[in-house]
Amino acid sequence: MRTIDLSDKIPGLVLIEEAVTESEEARLIESVNKETWSGLGIGPNPELKRRTQQYGHLFSYRYRKVLEEYGPLPDFTDFLVNRIMEYKWMPRKPNHLLANEYNPGQGIMPHVDAPALFGPAILSLSLLSECIMKFTCDEQSIDIVLPRRSLVILTGDARYKFKHGISKDLIETTDSGIVIERDKRISFTFREIIAWEVAENAPCCHGNKQ
Ligand SMILES: O=C(O)CCC(=O)C(=O)O
Numbered sequence: 655m656r657t658i659d660l661s662d663k664i665p666g667l668v669l670i671e672e673a674v675t676e677s678e679e680a681r682l683i684e685s686v687n688k689e690t691w692s693g694l695g696i697g698p699n700p701e702l703k704r705r706t707q708q709y710g711h712l713f714s715y716r717y718r719k720v721l722e723e724y725g726p727l728p729d730f731t732d733f734l735v736n737r738i739m740e741y742k743w744m745p746r747k748p749n750h751l752l753a754n755e756y757n758p759g760q761g762i763m764p765h766v767d768a769p770a771l772f773g774p775a776i777l778s779l780s781l782l783s784e785c786i787m788k789f790t791c792d793e794q795s796i797d798i799v800l801p802r803r804s805l806v807i808l809t810g811d812a813r814y815k816f817k818h819g820i821s822k823d824l825i826e827t828t829d830s831g832i833v834i835e836r837d838k839r840i841s842f843t844f845r846e847i848i849a850w851e852v853a854e855n856a857p858c859c860h861g862n863k864q
């Protein structure tokens with residue numbers, strides 16, 4: 655495991671390389687693939703163009719609010735949640751896990767995870783393959799390579815000021831010339847749900863589409 659402080663590039667950005675071992679990765683993938691995927695026409699989030707699974711709570715992309723509490727995160731991530739708490743990668747225990755599956759040609763549009771609904775730290779574990787996460791804010795665009803089995807931690811500006819997105823390109827090149835051939839990637843995004851919906855009188859927050 656190696657902690658890389660990327661705050662010189664984007665304040666609040668940290669990357670943990672080798673956050674899980676190869677055998678832990680294999681077990682996580684085996685466990686998640688035994689469960690039911692949603693998206694690509696299948697509920698509860700049929701409109702998503704990638705397959706997802708949600709644990710802890712159900713967030714609706716269509717209604718942009720939390721619809722249901724499912725209960726604790728699954729047993730197969732217990733070791734990881736313990737690690738998150740042990741290393742203080744998150745200030746409080748995550749109560750939401752989103753598994754995202756990206757096949758080659760699938761990505762996620764630039765967005766900020768809803769500031770009113772999710773807590774101050776967003777964690778994402780990259781499994782099966784690496785990708786580039788592009789961070790954008792006004793004219794700034796910064797490419798960060800997320801290696802296989804790494805965990806990226808978004809807090810501060812990385813969480814609230816910059817949008818993050820992953821392209822659909824089959825081959826991508828970072829702004830510093832690193833070439834990445836995209837393969838199937840599964841990510842585990844750990845978050846803390848702090849509210850079920852945006853309060854009616856809350857100020858409008860731009861760019862929180864995800
Ligand atoms: O796949 C990832 O690592 C990021 C996913 C993400 O940004 C999200 O679900 O909000």
Ligand SMILES: [Fe+2]
Nearest residue numbers: 766767818864
């Ligand atoms: Fe996100």
